[in-house]
Amino acid sequence: MNRISTLLIAVALPIAFAAPAIAQEGNTLGTVVNGNTTTTFKAADTRDIDTRKLKTWNAFAAEHPKVASELAHNPALINDDAYAKKHKQLGAFFAANPDIRQAMAANPGNYVAIPPRPGE
Incomplete structure (x- = not known):
């Protein structure tokens, strides 16, 4: 009986640790094929993203869609002080959220990525 318990634990433990990792694989949002390059867009793993910052940015982006779109198309504008002045x-x-600006500059895709439109 002791061997069976040990065997069950030996099998169950790795499965228990692997299950969350398998479940975290994001759903495919779209795929873009350009020549020999295929880009697959998957849902973000929210364990890597500060959701408070993301929600704060999303609220701003909803109120200022033109600015959000411009940043999405040209993430370098995040660090452009002339653009921020304009x-x-x-x-x-x-100025109120310097931590969000730093996070956006470090990982712009977490904040301003544009998923492909259907058929792209």
Whole structure:
């Protein structure tokens, strides 16, 4: 009986640790094929993202869709002080949330990625 218990634990333990990792694989949102390159867009693993920052950014982006779209198409604008001056609301947002600006600069895809449209 002791061997059976040990065997069950030896089998169950790795499965218990592997299950969350398997479940975290994101759903495929879309795929883009360009020549020999295939890019697959998957849902983000939220364990790696500070959801408070993301929700704060999403609220701003919903109120300022033009700015959010421009940042999505050109993430380098995140660190462009002239752009932030031109868009005073963005400058004020980054001044109030410097941690979000740093997170966006480090990982722009977490905040401003544009998933492919159907058929792309």
